[in-house]
Amino acid sequence: MDEQSARKLIVEIGKLMYDKGYVTSSDGNISYRLGENLILATPTQVSKGRMIEDVMALTDLEGKPLNDKRVSSEIQMHLLIYRMRPDVNAVCHAHVPHGTAFAAAGLSIDAPILSEVILTLGCVPLTAYGTPSTSELTDSLKPYVEHHNALLLENHGVVAYGKDLWQAFDRLETLEHTAKIAILAKILGGANNLPKDAIEKLINIREKAGYLTEAARCQACGYLEHTDIKCSLDAESVNNGNSNGAKISFTREELIDLLNQAVSLQN
Ligand SMILES: [Zn+2]
DSSP: OOHHHHHHHHHHHHHHHHHTTSOOTTOOEEEEEEETTEEEEOBTTOOTTSOOGGGOEEEOTTOOBOSSSOBOTTHHHHHHHHHHOTTOOEEEEEOOHHHHHHHHHTOOBOOOOOHHHHHHTOOBOEEOOOOTTSHHHHHHHHHHHTTOSEEEETTTEEEEEESSHHHHHHHHHHHHHHHHHHHHHHHTTOOOOOOHHHHHHHHHHHHHHTSSOGGGGGOSSSGGGGSSOOOTTHHHHHHTTOSTTOOOOOOHHHHHHHHHHHHHHHO
């Protein structure tokens, strides 16, 4: 997508976010990857409901300004996602009320209660609180970015991303809709989880149809715990140090000791 069309679409999505109550005041931000090292993003201190195409800031992948507009202070969260996910070209961050209620209550959106959500979004994990616009926040997102397409930011808000601006927005919308339904179902006495075989069928369908790749099997929360489907990338993730933070290391002596213990247990 060319720069002018991207500016136009960010204005349109900003209005949608504002009109739907996903943001108030100058909350939230939207960005788009225009080129390998070129990001177009909403500026700081501007209502997403009242933007014009000219207000957008340009930065490189490290956040260095490339025009005279001041980018949102939360850009580092977007840049982390672009650096870790070459397939992602758009990011939407908002303080959606129902999704953020989960984040404030310390809960993930991970109950297997809606077939569409398992098909198109996957579970949404809660990431630990970090002060907005600091490396605390980006550090706590890191373990989750690779295998999820939306995250809850504890006591703050949510972020969703995708291959283009509409997919990022659609995922944000699905997240918020799911959170709202989960809260309403709770008021009615609690939602029923889908049975194991139904979840497995949905995971197979989403991979065949290309809605989500096998990488989504490695999600940190939720549905897989209810099935026999395994994440085949786990070994690879551990080697890369991206095993959702669960990296363990031993000295040679400790490892030999552990193996000896295992052998003597078997005998
Ligand atoms: Zn925020």
